[in-house]
Amino acid sequence: MKLIKPEWIEHGPKESLSSLHINPEGIRVAIAGKYNAVDCIRIFRLASILDENYQKQSRLLCRIDTQCPLCVRFSYTSDVLAVASRQSVLLYHLTATNPNVTNQPVQSSSSFGDFPETWRLRSSLSSGHVADILDIAWSPSNDHYLASCSIDNHICIYAWPSATLVTTLRGHTGLVKGLAWDPTGLLLTSQSSDGTVKVWSSTSWQCEQTIKEPFDGCAESTSFLRLDWSPDGTMFTTAHAKNNTFPVAACVIRGASTVDAEFVGHRREVTCARFLQRILLINGRRRCLLAIGSKDRTLSLWLTSPRQPLCVVNDFFASGILDMSWCLNDDNGLITLGICSPDGACAFIIFNKDELGTPLTRPEMAKFYSDMYKVNMSIPTKAITNGTLMTNGNGHSHHVPPSTTVKATLANQTERRLGDGRRCIKPLCIDTHAAAPPSTTATTISKAPSPSRPTTVSTSVPAPSSNSSSVRPMPTIPIDPKPTKGVIRSSTSSITLPSSISSTALFPPVKLQPNLIRKINNEYELRTEKSDQLYILSCINEKTKLAQWKNVFQSPLLAIQATKNFIAIVTLNETQHCSELFVLQRQSGLRLYSNIVLTQTLAGLYISENANNIQRATISLIYITGLLTVFEITRHSMICPIIDVNISHLLPPHASIVDIFTLNHINSDTVCLITSTGHLYGFDNVLKHWTCLFHKHDFVSDFALPPELTSSGPLSTLTKSYCTTMNDDTYQKNLYSSSNRELLVSAYLETQIHRSRVLHSSREYYFWLTSFVRFLASSSLDDKSLKLKSILDHIAEHVHSTPTNSTTSFMPLKTKDEYQNLLNECLTILRNHDDASTLVQHYEQT
Known part of the structure; x- marks a missing residue:
């Protein structure tokens, strides 16, 4: 197993990648994103990435400039590249090859000159969507259909090669962020931000299944939800799901309406799941190989049926994993996984022949589908039309020969059963930050001698060992999902x-x-x-x-x-x-x-x-x-x-x-935002965060403001101008009748104090803090003495401290004299209450 991260492909930290796809023959890899401030698709020779001796001049095959390419997918049976560009699907055809053109640098623009390959726009599928398309998928085997999903909540099905709209699938109520065909082309699966996964029939175009649990309320936290079907067609694995607060990838058996098992261990949301589209024979048994990518910058590899973890590679991107693509070279048996990240980088993992198992041949796969699903289909094949085979030359990749094959047994996995019988499995975790101790074979990093050379990681998993310190389970730390949008x-x-x-x-x-x-x-x-x-x-x-x-x-x-x-x-x-x-x-x-x-x-x-x-x-x-x-x-x-x-x-x-x-207002300006939910937010320029200045369900007490604050105080101005129309009177009546009314008033006054601070309103801060002291002194709260002492201590600290910088201080009062006046006013209030006499004497003496 070898990991290559070619730096000469990287788009840079400020220019992201959105999609990556390797064509079925393993000749080309298309990478979509922003490069040199221009939205484009660059097509590279895959051999120039995987082979260290390849000619540098022959790396870039073509560059296509197009607006907002969020997804790229090569067709199975012809040299066609589908591109999701805004609300259209653009279909580019390979129209010419130029064997004599071999000197284009990877930085070349589309107007630079000739490229080794010429890709022309032949069709634009623009009818159907009214907003950005997030994912596209060709139907397997014959490219008979092309499906696209969009943030307009719809899925469009186009016929190919007629390039006509067949139907629009409606049913999702949120952004549709991922699509996947089953290997027979009979079913289409979609995952949406509405918290559901739907399975559609390609014969009737009706929704056959809707699966909600465990997707409800968790899909909004990812930009894409790229799911996939296993090559045997028995199950599909989704992107982000949740088990309580744990992010997982969910496995759904074909025809079932519930999740059968969950792939756990990732610390953040799963964004992409990709199966190698060939069944592997391992010890005479059929297995499927699955890669799962997450926002935690981690890639986990699994063998399914039974679900067996291989390994996990950590932190080889600065950001999360956005898209992945498998490729199997029938000539040399190499299995390649391409991965891209929104940080502008991509990486490739290479498995040698028979390192993972023996893949079924194309005829064997066709026979398997015929026997299992009674469908007559063949694994797609097509002739190489680019004119020339790849010639070896001089390349960049720093190659480290793999020493052992990647193996693992069920004894390596950590497994538990949920109450409903589902299995939760943790994969092995291999940390790429440091080399493993000599006693175990975990991960070896071969650092490049110069910045221009890519990093190669040779990874292998040892036989099970109870005292192995280099192999550890990935921690499953629960995190809160991002708020829905x-x-x-x-x-x-x-x-x-x-x-x-x-x-x-x-x-x-x-x-x-x-x-x-x-x-x-x-x-x-x-x-x-x-x-x-x-x-x-x-x-x-x-x-x-x-x-x-x-x-x-x-x-x-x-x-x-x-x-x-x-x-x-x-x-x-x-x-x-x-x-x-x-x-x-x-x-x-x-x-x-x-x-x-x-x-x-x-x-x-x-x-x-x-x-x-x-x-x-x-x-x-x-x-x-x-x-x-x-x-x-x-x-x-x-x-x-x-x-x-x-x-x-x-x-x-x-x-x-x-x-x-x-x-x-006098001291500063505050940007405010009002939402239809009855919230009024202000931007705290000190903390650089939003703070809530009012909500319609806030408890509002009847403290009479002095006339000078009513007319000029920023907080009172907001309350008078906006909040009186948003207040929920019915809710207020319920609060006023609450047995905890004194606690509500206390919380209200504390809130007004800190809102005055956010608005840098010194007069309102003075008013609300003295009002709070007056309320506490006359209240029956058990902890009023503790609160009063804390308030007076706070004021006294500022009286005896060095004046703070006005640009960094959290407090609206700036001088010692202001705090001394505030302390005197609080002590004057407390003198009228006998139970506060001890506090008054203490602070008068100090």
């Missing part, structure tokens, strides 16, 4: 397609529309129109119906939002595959700033005026990956207080964003 409902339209593959969509992107119309306070109307390949924006006076001004753009307008003084516009630059933000003055249409290139695909655009100063506004951009960027603008300045901060966890399913605005 909401849907952005903006007044900008919804759903267009990502131009970046740095991350997979969590929110639906904004849809490009031919004409946009926006009204401004029923006084003006913004209209867009296309003329001579230009896009014209007009501001129409509603009374006169005349154009007040016009502005022109060279790219289509994706979204428009406006206030009385500012207009925010996002355009879609289709040539550069990116979006740009423009800010215009509403009265004249003049551009106030240079256009800003957005970092990702837009999901929502918001703009709001400052309540106290209409010459200031807040522009908020939400990307499909759940990130938020905020700009604060005036006519003469523009700042960016929030850059790419995650907000996806703030939106539960079916929630939406009501408004995003900046609360401007």
Whole structure:
């Protein structure tokens, strides 16, 4: 077993990979992602990766530039490459080979010149989906169908070679993130973020099974859910599932409606499961080889039927595993597994002939399907059409000959039974960070002598040993799943397609529309129109119906939002595959700033005026990956207080964003976000996290604010402007009648104190803290003395401490005099309560 990680293929840490696939003959490997800031697919000779003596100049076969390639799959029976690009499936055909072209470097662009192979776009399957396609799958054996799944919750089935839409499968209520055909082509399995796995019949196109447990509530935490069927067709293995809080890969037997067993041991969500599509003969018994990849940067290898773990290789990527592809070379018997990661790197694991077992030949596989499923099918074969066989030369891979074969027995595995009879199996774990002790043969790392050389890992598993220290079970540490994602409902339209593959969509992107119309306070109307390949924006006076001004753009307008003084516009630059933000003055249409290139695909655009100063506004951009960027603008300045901060966890399913605005006050500005669930969040600039400033189910006590705070305090302004309309009166009545009302009031006052701190409101902080002291002194709480002492200790520490830096302090009060006044006020309150006399005397003396 050898692991090769070719650094000359890597896209870099800031340019991700989304998919990898090896064609069935093992000649080519297609890698999709962003390379040198351009979305593209690069096709390499597989032999140049696996053979250290291969010619460097012959590595790159072709490069195809296309927008947002999230998935690539070679067909089984012809030289066709299917690419999921936005909402279309693009079909590229190998049309020519150029044996004399052997000098293209791996960094070549598609416009550089000729490549050893020419791939042309022949078909674009664009009907069916209205949003990004996440996965595609050819039906096995004959490529009769091509299935695609999308974030629009649908699955489309296309006939091949007619390239026509056969049907659209509806039934999932969430993003469909993975597809897999069974080896007979009779069943199609899909896994969705709605927490279900569905099995569809290819004869009736009806859903035959829906499996919920253990997928409910766990699928939203992964970008892809790439599942697969075993080569014998008896079961399929899904991506992310859960056993309590443990991430697992679930095994479902064909025709069953429940999970039969779980592959456990990974510390984070399983993203991909891939079977070698040949049955292996091991000691005369049929076995299937399974690879499972996870977000914990770990790959585990299993032999199934019985489910027997081989080994686990840890941490050979900086990020998780996103896609995998197996290949068996019938000529030399090598079995290759290709793996890619969103960190921009890929790796290949090579097994020598008979190292894992003896694979069935193509005729033997065809006979097996005929005997078992009574179907007449053959394993696909096709002639090599690229003109030349691979010639050896000079290569990069640092080769370490394998010393032993990979073997393991059932004695190595850790197994237990669940209450319902299912089996849970832990694989062996082989750590690649350090070499194994001499007493055992676990993992040997052969470090490259120079940075340009790839790392080769030779891994073997020893015979069972009770005292082996180098072989350990993978820990199964429970983790909490990421919160489920909401849907952005903006007044900008919804759903267009990502131009970046740095991350997979969590929110639906904004849809490009031919004409946009926006009204401004029923006084003006913004209209867009296309003329001579230009896009014209007009501001129409509603009374006169005349154009007040016009502005022109060279790219289509994706979204428009406006206030009385500012207009925010996002355009879609289709040539550069990116979006740009423009800010215009509403009265004249003049551009106030240079256009800003957005970092990702837009999901929502918001703009709001400052309540106290209409010459200031807040522009908020939400990307499909759940990130938020905020700009604060005036006519003469523009700042960016929030850059790419995650907000996806703030939106539960079916929630939406009501408004995003900046609360401007004396000491600082706070970006606030209101959701349809009744939450008001503020961004804590010190902690760089969101904090909840109000929720409709918050207990609200009837503390009377002084007039000066009611009119100018930022927290009271928020409460008066937004929270009175969101409060749940029925819920409040239930809280007021609670026997724990004093505890609720105490918690409410503590919350108001810390919200004042987040907003840097010193006067409100002073008011709420003294109110808390006054409440505790008169309450009947058993621990009131303890709380009062803690509060006074806290204030006294600041009185006697060195003044803090205002930019890093968590406290809104900055000087010793302010804390001394606060301490005096608290002691004045406590003097009116006899049971607090001891506390008063203590702090008066100090």
